[in-house]
Amino acid sequence: MTDHDTRSRRKPxxxxxxxxxFTGAEARGPLIDQEGREIPxxxxxxxxxxxxxxxxxxxxxxxxxxxxxxxxxxxAKLLDIAFILPGTKxxxxxxxxxxxxPVVGDIIATALxxxxxxxxxxxxxxxxxxxxxxxxxxxxxxxxTVPFAGDAFDVLFRANMRNVRLLRRWLxxxxx
Numbered sequence: 001m002t003d004h005d006t007r008s009r010r011k012p013x014x015x016x017x018x019x020x021x022f023t024g025a026e027a028r029g030p031l032i033d034q035e036g037r038e039i040p041x042x043x044x045x046x047x048x049x050x051x052x053x054x055x056x057x058x059x060x061x062x063x064x065x066x067x068x069x070x071x072x073x074x075x076a077k078l079l080d081i082a083f084i085l086p087g088t089k090x091x092x093x094x095x096x097x098x099x100x101x102p103v104v105g106d107i108i109a110t111a112l113x114x115x116x117x118x119x120x121x122x123x124x125x126x127x128x129x130x131x132x133x134x135x136x137x138x139x140x141x142x143x144x145t146v147p148f149a150g151d152a153f154d155v156l157f158r159a160n161m162r163n164v165r166l167l168r169r170w171l172x173x174x175x176x
Contacts, residue, residue, distance in 0.1 A: 068123060075112075076161050080158040095112070096151060109140075112160075114134075116160055117130055117134055123171075133166055136162050140157050
């Protein structure tokens with residue numbers, strides 16, 4: 001069947017075109033919900049200008065001190081003790097898994113640990129607390145470079161949990 005066969009055999013009226021031209025919402029018609037009510041159409045995309053509103057979903061927005069500490073603790077748990085080795089009571093985290101990738105994994109794991117130290121510094125931790133935290137990260141980073149034995153050390157040393165404990169102890173001594 002050709003395109004010519006599917007067209008109407010009628011001739012268009014004089015002064016009109018054979019094709020209808022619609023634009024925008026007129027071409028699509030109204031949006032109807034399941035109950036048959038028309039849904040008002042709001043401008044989409046760039047019609048009003050592009051704008052993204054993340055509201056409170058932005059994890060890097062203005063957080064309270066307690067929210068930042070909770071985020072640090074959650075990150076440390078994810079990195080160090082998120083999973084249990086089946087059949088044992090040995091806990092390990094994403095840090096131990098990433099560390100299995102030679103060289104690059106240890107660099108990524110160390111960078112994540114350094115982010116925790118940076119956040120602690122942003123919370124106002126003094127130099128002696130951050131120095132101890134950096135020492136823990138350095139020990140884990142250097143030991144993690146040794147194949148297999150370093151990965152086992154990463155799982156058992158848990159530098160991130162140690163660092164959060166150091167930060168917590170310092171914060172508890174501070175006046176509110």
